[in-house]
Amino acid sequence: MKYLKALILVTFAVLLIYAAADLPFRGDPDNRMHDERSMTNTPVAGNYYIQEAYHDAHTPNIVTVVLGDYRSIDTFGEQVVIYTAGIITLLVLRRTRRRSS
Amino acid sequence: MRSQFDSPIIVLGARLLTPYIMVFGLYVIFHGHYSPGGGFQGGTLLAAAVLLIRVATGRRVSRLQIQEFATTPLAVIGVIIYFATGFAVMITGGYFLDYGQLPIPGMDPVWLRYTGILIIEVGIGLAVMAILVMIFDNMVKGEDYA
Amino acid sequence: MLDFFFGHYAYWFSIILFSIGMYGMLFKKTLIKKIIGLSILQSSVILFFVSVASKVDATVPVYDYNIPVENVANYMNPLPHTLMLTAIVVGVATLGVAFTLLIAIYNRYQTLDEQELIERIHD
Numbered sequence: 588m589k590y591l592k593a594l595i596l597v598t599f600a601v602l603l604i605y606a607a608a609d610l611p612f613r614g615d616p617d618n619r620m621h622d623e624r625s626m627t628n629t630p631v632a633g634n635y636y637i638q639e640a641y642h643d644a645h646t647p648n649i650v651t652v653v654l655g656d657y658r659s660i661d662t663f664g665e666q667v668v669i670y671t672a673g674i675i676t677l678l679v680l681r682r683t684r685r686r687s688s
Numbered sequence: 689m690r691s692q693f694d695s696p697i698i699v700l701g702a703r704l705l706t707p708y709i710m711v712f713g714l715y716v717i718f719h720g721h722y723s724p725g726g727g728f729q730g731g732t733l734l735a736a737a738v739l740l741i742r743v744a745t746g747r748r749v750s751r752l753q754i755q756e757f758a759t760t761p762l763a764v765i766g767v768i769i770y771f772a773t774g775f776a777v778m779i780t781g782g783y784f785l786d787y788g789q790l791p792i793p794g795m796d797p798v799w800l801r802y803t804g805i806l807i808i809e810v811g812i813g814l815a816v817m818a819i820l821v822m823i824f825d826n827m828v829k830g831e832d833y834a
Numbered sequence: 835m836l837d838f839f840f841g842h843y844a845y846w847f848s849i850i851l852f853s854i855g856m857y858g859m860l861f862k863k864t865l866i867k868k869i870i871g872l873s874i875l876q877s878s879v880i881l882f883f884v885s886v887a888s889k890v891d892a893t894v895p896v897y898d899y900n901i902p903v904e905n906v907a908n909y910m911n912p913l914p915h916t917l918m919l920t921a922i923v924v925g926v927a928t929l930g931v932a933f934t935l936l937i938a939i940y941n942r943y944q945t946l947d948e949q950e951l952i953e954r955i956h957d
Binding site for chain 1: 838841842843844845846848849852853856857860861885886888889890891892895896897898903904906907909911912913915916919920923924927928930931934935937938
């Protein structure tokens with residue numbers, strides 16, 4: 588069992604190294620994700636955010652604009668997720684208390 | 689927490705540090721438009737300020753700051769602030785969370801977006817603070833019970 | 835070859851962190867150590883995304899009047915930063931849920947060791 592786990596670990600590490608060898612260099616401005624148009628000739632989201640964020644919301648911090656305006660429904664989902672996590676802690680531990688009393 | 693030893697140095701240090709951490713958390717929330725920051729980070733700092741008192745002084749003193757039953761309503765208020773902002777746009781004829789049509793008279797759509805982002809950041813900060821404190825309280829309570 | 839190695843250095847560090855986290859999850863016997871491994875693995879993914887977002891000679895994605903916004907190469911890509919910002923907070927919340935479940939397990943079975951836990955469940 589232990590050898591199987593070690594085999595899984597080494598296989599996964601080798602797979603990740605093989606995958607990382609094809610990635611562009613760190614900080615390369617010609618990276619695919621920083622291009623103006625993507626491979627299928629559609630506009631790339633990151634460029635639009637950089638160019639139009641201040642014009643759209645008058646907020647200099649681009650990350651805040653993406654978080655609060657462009658992707659606000661996503662952020663709402665994240666907030667519901669952490670709210671659910673808090674409620675889960677309440678429910679799990681309250682159930683323990685009721686059983687032992 | 690079961691073990692409570694009254695150490696004046698620890699209580700004094702926590703009392704000294706807590707207001708500054710809290711003010712810095714509020715600064716991070718409200719200055720998030722112009723510098724790195726926002727609701728998530730500021731809420732975590734506010735929770736750190738509350739948890740510092742809870743860790744340092746135990747349950748008896750920290751009850752004076754934020755009571756344990758008050759965290760769940762605060763989290764609900766935070767989520768509702770966010771949802772109400774989106775819903776207020778929707779009932780005035782816009783899309784959900786499209787702040788350009790918030791029902792505040794006399795403002796450009798651009799500045800309405802600015803205001804809308806500020807409102808939801810406050811909601812996020814409140815919810816994150818309340819939920820982190822809630823997780824800590826429930827874990828302490830469940831551990832006591834073992 | 836050397837250029838290839840140093841050009842990808844952030845990815846090598848991410849892979850090392852990922853392997854450490856996976857080692858903790860696979861080999862450690864205590865459930866708390868497994869969760870610490872899970873947390874290390876998550877931070878490796880976060881560091882990988884943040885390192886992908888960087889550009890050489892670019893500044894942080896906060897708009898500055900002196901730096902023109904038309905040339906995209908002046909600013910880093912803000913999208914991975916946003917995604918990881920929410921991922922960190924959700925990671926903390928899910929870590930709280932994991933520890934809550936561990937507390938519930940400990941309250942019921944009085945152990946967190948993997949083998950002992952399986953034996954006590956079967957009893």
